[in-house]
Amino acid sequence: MLQSGAMDYRDSGVDIAAADLAKGRIKTLVRETFNASVLSEIGSFGALFRPDFARYREPVLVASTDGVGTKIQVAIAAGVHDTVGHDLVAHCVNDILVQGATPLFFLDYIALGVMDPRRVEAIVSGFARGCAEFACPLIGGETAEMPGAYAPGDYDLAGFIVGVVDRPRLLPRNVREGDLLVGLASDGLHTNGYSLARKVLFDTLGHGVDTLLPELGTTVGQALLAPHRGYLSALEPLLESGKIHALSHVTGGGFPGNVPRALPKGLAARIRTSAWKVPPLFHVIQKGGRVSDAEMYRTFNMGVGMVVVVDPADLHDVEHSLERRGEACFVIGAVEPGSGVIFE
């Protein structure tokens, strides 16, 4: 029995009953993402997944982990907590897609200053929605209440994905001089460049999340919280066709930080920045912060979330396939001898 004046775990800021309540609410959301490969119940120590590798000649697991960066600070400022989980799933799905892999399962890590069951439910609903969209069971996770480590309203998220690719279909492969770079449209900043964007929009320009920007037709918060696009459904049929030589997910490091990683040594990406219309949000940030072009293209996606490297002979088929799935795409450059990214 607790004695009067005695201390228990709740006094120290950790509310286990509230944590249990949150767990109950998220069970239903999470279970909807399950498929026949998921063997475990929610709440077991480790999540069990029985892979079906029958159709693979040589299955290779592809794993990746990521956070949403300081996009989370925008979510906190706007009081919108059910989208960042979706962002993180999309980000992770794209990260393994560039190696030709499709998702097997996802796990989430949520650390909060205070266990708020409704907050956790909102966050997990975002994860579950993302996992449902990409047919990627949310098989496990950890929700940690860390008073002191995080301010009461603060939290952080990490996501972890495991996918599979048949080794002969691993990307990149067969990238050659003369290949074309096809850009797929992004929706806003996705999950990169938020530290700079927040500094310019909030500190330099003095905007708040509720400030309406006429150039955008939305509030700053709405623009910054636009969901990270996942390109799985658009690209999966093309992966199966073998017509993709490489993919580059334009995330942290922008074009120079990501496109060269998809190219073999000795080849460069020539990118014609006039080939697509940079969305207005990037102009607002560039003008407001007097940011150089070079810095913009190495920080933001500038309207291109994924770059697809294809043989010119396949361009028509690839464009047709993407457009049939509603993807806006544009040839933004080509592969040539050299290294890194050459902008023109």
Place this chain on the structure above:
Amino acid sequence: MLQSGAMDYRDSGVDIAAADLAKGRIKTLVRETFNASVLSEIGSFGALFRPDFARYREPVLVASTDGVGTKIQVAIAAGVHDTVGHDLVAHCVNDILVQGATPLFFLDYIALGVMDPRRVEAIVSGFARGCAEFACPLIGGETAEMPGAYAPGDYDLAGFIVGVVDRPRLLPRNVREGDLLVGLASDGLHTNGYSLARKVLFDTLGHGVDTLLPELGTTVGQALLAPHRGYLSALEPLLESGKIHALSHVTGGGFPGNVPRALPKGLAARIRTSAWKVPPLFHVIQKGGRVSDAEMYRTFNMGVGMVVVVDPADLHDVEHSLERRGEACFVIGAVEPGSGVIFE
């Protein structure tokens, strides 16, 4: 070119060059954990792992994620950053071990207020040391600089593990009335109960990390940072022998939160708390915070990091096997009809 007065990503608090430097230092540490299944180089988008499931009849992947809780706040206060990664690997290894699984690979997530290459190197060295100890390649990770989200000296960690178990060997299995509970000694608090421990030791008792506690013969910081024991090498031979019916990793929620999860419905764990000597650190906390017994046993491991459920007929063999590997173990109770944990 950057203009005078223009803003770049470094101004916003994110130092990409420092991040690159940290990445270089980490590579060597991480590569040493690799084995023949790791196909990818460090720095690729997703990590590639070719599983060798030839000896499994029906391989089941077991995945888990965790953090180190507010143990990290002790590490920060003590300026010791190369142990928490090891803690996290050990924690994750134990979490999948309770289902009978051995590790395939691990990924880490590190989020910091400021990218400090030496700090990151220390953190990753802990992950790498843990991964090397458990023969679990550290195949990927994310290091995120999040100014604003974390205070400059603060950081958080999450770990993700994937292991494998042959489905017929999944634990728990065959747990019966009359089975014995064998406790394996812990080293300190492992990674649970730190919010309460810090509250008592630092706030109530006014200690600092450098306070020498005569009862312990160490400083408070040393006692609290004792590494989380991983029980893989001690238990792996027993898993193969089939003599383990179930395992319970005594983590958050203590005995009531973990031991019943290893038992089928209708069975309870009777635990004789006098069966082992509770280490002095727990007495210091209990006395200092006037914490009830019930609260202690549902918050801390109380000196027992793992509970092994065995048939009484196998007890001698199990004890012998554990002792040969240097594990201190003691029979702490038995399985009986009922539910939950019954302390006596």
